[in-house]
Amino acid sequence: xxxxxxxLSTSAERVAVSNQHRIFLEIKNADAAISxxxxxxxxxxxxxxxLLKAGEAFAFENMPDEVWAIAASGTPTVTIIEWxx
Numbered sequence: 001x002x003x004x005x006x007x008l009s010t011s012a013e014r015v016a017v018s019n020q021h022r023i024f025l026e027i028k029n030a031d032a033a034i035s036x037x038x039x040x041x042x043x044x045x046x047x048x049x050x051l052l053k054a055g056e057a058f059a060f061e062n063m064p065d066e067v068w069a070i071a072a073s074g075t076p077t078v079t080i081i082e083w084x085x
Contacts, residue, residue, distance in 0.1 A: 028057035031076030
């Protein structure tokens with residue numbers, strides 16, 4: 001198991017690296033007010049990403065790819081927890 005916290009900005013940032021052995025990944029928006037958006041690469045924007053509202057989490061199962069995120073504003077923190085084989 002691995003955990004991590006990342007402070008985001010209004011530029012796309014990688015929050016999970018590629019991991020061929022990953023069986024579960026959860027990304028949680030730990031901010032109380034600011035939304036973040038998830039995407040597959042550096043092209044993620046607040047217009048194209050998957051919305052993760054303040055306090056929400058999103059889980060991936062058996063997904064080995066990178067995950068990128070961008071903040072709607074400010075510097076919200078996202079947390080991750082990952083299990084690998």
